[in-house]
Amino acid sequence: MENNRERNIISQPSSISKADRQILHRHKSVMLWFTGLSGSGKSTIANKLQNELYKRGISVYILDGDNLRQGINKNLSFSVEDRKENIRVTAEIGKLFVDAGIVVIAALISPFKEDRQNARAIFDPDEFVEVYVKCTLEECENRDPKGLYKKVRNGEIQKFTGFDQPYEQPSNPELTIDTSKLSVDQSVEKLLTYLFNSYGLKQL
Numbered sequence: 001m002e003n004n005r006e007r008n009i010i011s012q013p014s015s016i017s018k019a020d021r022q023i024l025h026r027h028k029s030v031m032l033w034f035t036g037l038s039g040s041g042k043s044t045i046a047n048k049l050q051n052e053l054y055k056r057g058i059s060v061y062i063l064d065g066d067n068l069r070q071g072i073n074k075n076l077s078f079s080v081e082d083r084k085e086n087i088r089v090t091a092e093i094g095k096l097f098v099d100a101g102i103v104v105i106a107a108l109i110s111p112f113k114e115d116r117q118n119a120r121a122i123f124d125p126d127e128f129v130e131v132y133v134k135c136t137l138e139e140c141e142n143r144d145p146k147g148l149y150k151k152v153r154n155g156e157i158q159k160f161t162g163f164d165q166p167y168e169q170p171s172n173p174e175l176t177i178d179t180s181k182l183s184v185d186q187s188v189e190k191l192l193t194y195l196f197n198s199y200g201l202k203q204l
């Protein structure tokens with residue numbers, strides 16, 4: 001692909017910086033990237049965490065794969081290529097939110113290491129926190145919150161992650177939340193402890 005200069009595209013400066021916006025919000029901005037199987041608990045934990053952060057005065061927004069796929073990503077299927085594009089677009093949207101001073105929780109299966117690595121690469125090094133929402137396929141299927149695993153077994157859904165498409169586990173995530181061992185509250189507590197004590201969300 002041609003570079004931006006060859007395409008006659010020139011970056012425009014902003015008179016207000018990300019650092020200015022973080023001062024206004026009184027906290028750092030960060031991309032919390034949740035990855036895990038369908039039914040592992042991404043959306044449930046994202047929502048509970050969002051409530052807890054909101055109560056503490058943190059500006060937070062969820063980018064949920066299921067929701068994005070009904071709007072901005074409605075043209076994308078579950079092929080390997082379209083999942084790649086889904087992750088790319090979501091990461092770029094998340095980057096804008098982080099630039100705006102907001103804590104973003106992306107909740108997408110994001111099954112491929114390379115796509116997650118590409119997402120990480122567009123952020124500053126300390127701005128991208130990969131959270132592996134870990135759960136066995138067996139437990140996810142037992143939960144089956146949307147009845148999708150049943151449909152897979154009936155042959156009604158193809159290219160389903162964990163069946164006819166792979167899930168590549170993160171090798172070095174900043175955090176792993178094992179939802180087959182932790183309750184929802186314990187999972188959220190672990191994230192809050194990380195964000196306020198280790199990450200220093202409020203320490204500008």
Ligand SMILES: Nc1ncnc2c1ncn2[C@@H]1O[C@H](COP(=O)(O)OS(=O)(=O)O)[C@@H](OP(=O)(O)O)[C@H]1O
Nearest residue numbers: 038039065078083086108109110111158159160161
């Ligand atoms: N074939 C197939 N494979 C996986 N998931 C499927 C599929 N078809 C539909 N769904 C539903 O779509 C949700 C996953 O969308 P994502 O955008 O998170 O997927 S991906 O990151 O692009 O892999 C996923 O949501 P979650 O269950 O919340 O993970 C499913 O509800």
Ligand SMILES: Nc1ncnc2c1ncn2[C@@H]1O[C@H](COP(=O)(O)OP(=O)(O)O)[C@@H](O)[C@H]1O
Nearest residue numbers: 038039040041042043044143145179182183184
């Ligand atoms: N520790 C936990 N964390 C998150 N969800 C859990 C946990 N334990 C059980 N669950 C249940 O698992 C299901 C997860 O569904 P969901 O959040 O939609 O997953 P995903 O977004 O990963 O597809 C919910 O029914 C939730 O109540």
